[in-house]
Amino acid sequence: MKCQYVGADVLDLAETMVISSDGLIYEPVAFELSPQQRVWQRTLQLIQSRLQEEHALQDVLFKSAFKGAPTALPPREDTILWPPDACRIHGYLYVNKVAGNFHITVGKAIPHPRGHAHLAALVSHDSYNFSHRIDHLSFGEIIPGIINPLDGTEKIASDYNHMFQYFITVVPTKLDTYKISADTHQYSVTERERAINHAAGSHGVSGIFMKYDISSLMVTVTEQHMPLWKFLIRLCGIIGGIFSTTGMLHALVGFLFDIVCCRFKLGSYKPKSDALLDGHLNSHSALITENSKH
Secondary structure, eight states: OOGGGEEEEEEETTOOEEEGGGTEEEEEEOSSOOHHHHHHHHHHHHHHHHHHHOGGGHHHHHHHTTTTSOSSOOOOOSOOSSOOOEEEEEEOOOOOSSOEEEEEEESOEEEETTEEEEOOTTSOGGGOOOOEEESOOOOBSOOTTOOOTTTTEEEOOSSSSEEEEEEEEEEEEEEEOSSOEEEEEEEEEEEEEEEOBGGGTBOOOOEEEEEEEEOSOOEEEEOOOOOHHHHHHHHHHHHHHHHHHHHHHHHHHHHHHHIIIIITSTTTOOOHHHHHHHHHHHHHHHHHHHHHHO
């Protein structure tokens, strides 16, 4: 939809309304992406699908796929030949640390004592179209290279009267590593969409609704490295243990080999003392025989 037909704002549980004019910018654009932007969009969607299948790939993807690459939609490299038919909303908003609802719907928002309202009566229903793309959505300090769950999301409305809902759980996160130190937030999201049809009992308001809830718990991520001296001590202990174990095994195998292969085979092995005694007896018998002949 065009920028003059939509409005974005936040309403939280404290009934505090955050006006979009504080930090959001409405930019008329074409909904169809340029070839370069489409490649960026597909790459981001591919990374999101890989992260959902295997979360362990996250570290690899951050270091390789997006190393030195922009995590925001690149500017359009060509010139559109038709009037802008969409609105790009970008910027920031300061919200209270309570549950709230960030929504984009028909009409500009106007505050009143019991909440707020949108001037949607002046907009024709035929012009409703809430097909949208989410290039980036984050809470807290922006960290380059981090891919959020909703980045790269693309939704196409099948009906002009359509509602898109995102239920977001935000977890405060504190990073304290050797590369970065920041206070940010990570979140998980559940999606839902449906067509608004009052005659069929599907009531609601057309638009994009992001209902977020901030968790009372905080996740702290720290990074610690082992000192060099402790590593050398552990390495020496491991090497000494290997040599000691190898020596014990060698002695045990030699002992078992001596018992099984030598002592249990009759006539195959005789101690040296027995061999000397037998030789002495044999020579003595020969001498007695010769004397008897004389």
